[in-house]
Amino acid sequence: MSEAFVDEIEAINSIYGDNTLVHSPQDHDATIYILTLPGGTSASLRLQFPPTYPDVPPAVLGTHSSGSAGKRGAAARDLALFRDAVSQIYEPGQVCLFDAIEKVQELLVAAGEEGHDDVGGNGDKLGDPESATATAATVPARTEQSGAGCPTTTPPWILSDPLTELKSTFIARCAPVTSPVQAASFVQHLLASDKRVRAATHNITAWRIRGPNGTSFQDCDDDGETAAGGRLLHLMQLMDLWDTMVVVTRWYGGQKLGPRRFALINQVARDAFVKAGLVAEAGGGKKKGGR
Structure with missing residues (x-):
């Protein structure tokens, strides 16, 4: 695991909350991680980070769990968006997760999706449970x-x-x-x-x-x-x-x-x-x- 990847894990969990990016509990392979995309209805994705990452890109293996039929549809959508975001953003030698996550959020907002509150910005909602705020x-x-x-x-x-x-x-x-x-x-x-x-x-x-x-x-x-x-x-x-x-x-x-x-x-x-x-x-x- 490269120092850049260690820093990226720390940054992602600091920005979006603990356990956003963690080792997969169901895989013995230490290179497989679970990424929970921001937003209460978003998917959890299985990613594989080769030992030489970020010199080579991460592999987006699929979704971690599907749940109900409605959530399966949302998970498939988020999986496709994330794969597209990584393909657009990744550059050899540069970590890419933060930019890929933000790109997915932008695409969801542009598509008129609701429920993805953690979008940052000036006064934007960030999943605060106080709906009257x-x-x-x-x-x-x-x-x-x-x-x-x-x-x-x-x-x-x-x-x-x-x-x-x-x-x-x-x-x-x-x-x-x-x-x-x-x-x-x-x-x-x-x-x-x-x-x-x-x-x-x-x-x-x-x-x-x-x-x-x-x-x-x-x-x-x-x-x-x-x-x-x-x-x-x-x-x-x-x-x-x-x-x-x-x-x-x-x-x-x-x-x-x-x-x-x-x-x-x-x-x-x-x-x-x-x-x-x-x-x-x-x-x-x-x-x-x-x-």
Whole structure:
């Protein structure tokens, strides 16, 4: 198993959830994995990764389980779409699973499919069980003006440790927020007051807020890093964090990280949440939960 494939497994499971890509429990062959495509009605696929992957492409063997007749039809459709996506995207020496999964999601959305909620993007649904959750206005881009204005005092940011890989540097900061307007003003203040942050390649944002009368708000902004905001929001949902926002800043180092970048974005975000006391460190006790 190549180092690139090890990193890809970590990234895929970090982005889409644990057990998205795992060894097949029914096969003795260590090269066969089960990939569960995002979306509650999607298929699980059997993939074979030769020892020389990614120098050679993975083999898409078939579906893992079929279930009812309706699900069998959906599984056959997803299998065909995934095979087509791999054939279009794969390049020798480059891992391809993340791009193939995203391509399948794009094709499903383009075909008008419903139920594939984990599509990322600004405020798009990510499988959140709270069907009544409202989506706030998107965080204003760094070149736009917010009607809320900057706060008069510096937001109470809690920063993660910086993380550098292949010359790209990532750092996250989180802060308590009580409204979408406040969250947007915090972003505006950060960009206006910190020249280095303003000059960064990406400032990826997500927030989740409980409003009055049982309402709630959540939103995200990729800031040019496609699907990254949606992954941050998904991480907050998995950690059950509320009344909190996070901004992950990335300075691009000139070398592509592939899907590994999403694992790094999540890693610094988790570190900020831990330092803010919103969640216990791994092995350090019970989670404290959102505010």
